[in-house]
């Protein structure tokens with residue numbers, strides 16, 4: 001928890017990690033988590049591989065965060081690749097491990113899944129998964145939201161309409177997709193409040209510390225890149241250390257502005273980089 005120096009309200013601070021692909025790299029992520037624990041985050045969330053790949057690692061890392069780091073863990077879970085029977089198995093396992101918070105998502109089509117298989121999925125939307133998690137009971141549920149609308153939505157209005165429906169099923173909090181232009185978030189916040197959605201929102205901040213990040217995670221997210229950020233990337237194309245520093249400064253400036261505008265949940269997409277996350281948190285504290 002942080003104190004907002006501009007409004008003197010409490011701000012929840014959290015971050016996201018992802019399980020490594022190779023088993024050999026598990027040691028490294030445990031070390032990263034030990035370092036993140038030192039920042040006293042309110043929670044750390046753990047991603048879920050597309051279509052359920054690596055799901056055991058999500059549960060294992062969530063249990064480590066919850067029981068060894070003594071930080072609240074949020075395990076991500078996706079509808080794609082999930083059946084009613086497998087959902088119960090996942091929920092039982094998380095409950096046994098003491099993990100009681102879930103980010104319930106639809107997920108995207110994994111590379112190796114055919115269009116037909118994706119279309120035939122048992123749970124169509126995140127909302128369908130949320131309904132069954134609520135019926136199972138005992139979990140605090142988070143859901144995703146998109147300040148610049150979900151890429152498949154025809155327009156912002158329909159995205160907010162379905163988001164509101166999803167929230168009304170029993171969602172306790174929202175985590176946003178990354179965005180780099182705060183004005184877009186403020187407009188989204190107004191629309192959410194206008195639609196009567198007033199649960200806590202953790203805003204997703206992705207520090208861009210490497211030039212190639214824009215070609216991977218950012219382009220997949222559908223988030224727009226303001227000129228101020230693309231200029232930095234052009235400027236530091238051949239200077240990795242300069243890019244790292246400028247990317248951290250950009251994230252810090254973005255968070256400072258959010259704090260000034262009354263945002264009270266900051267969620268850092270850590271990309272498993274404890275050093276970058278630590279520099280940002282120290283700067284905003």
Ligand code: FAD
Pocket residue numbers: 046047048049050051076077078103104105106107108124125126127144145150151152153158159160162163166175176177178204
């Ligand atoms: P939904 O809420 O189901 O929405 C998907 C689309 O369907 C939207 O366009 C929505 O408007 C529309 N829609 C919803 N309900 C209806 C309806 N009844 N009728 C018609 N249209 C409808 N992916 C992973 O694989 N693993 C992760 O760990 C992961 N973590 C994420 C964390 C965050 C914070 C975010 C923002 C995304 C994450 N994703 C992850 C990506 C996510 O799975 C994709 O963005 C996915 O395409 C949508 O998931 P959702 O839960 O938002 O879907």
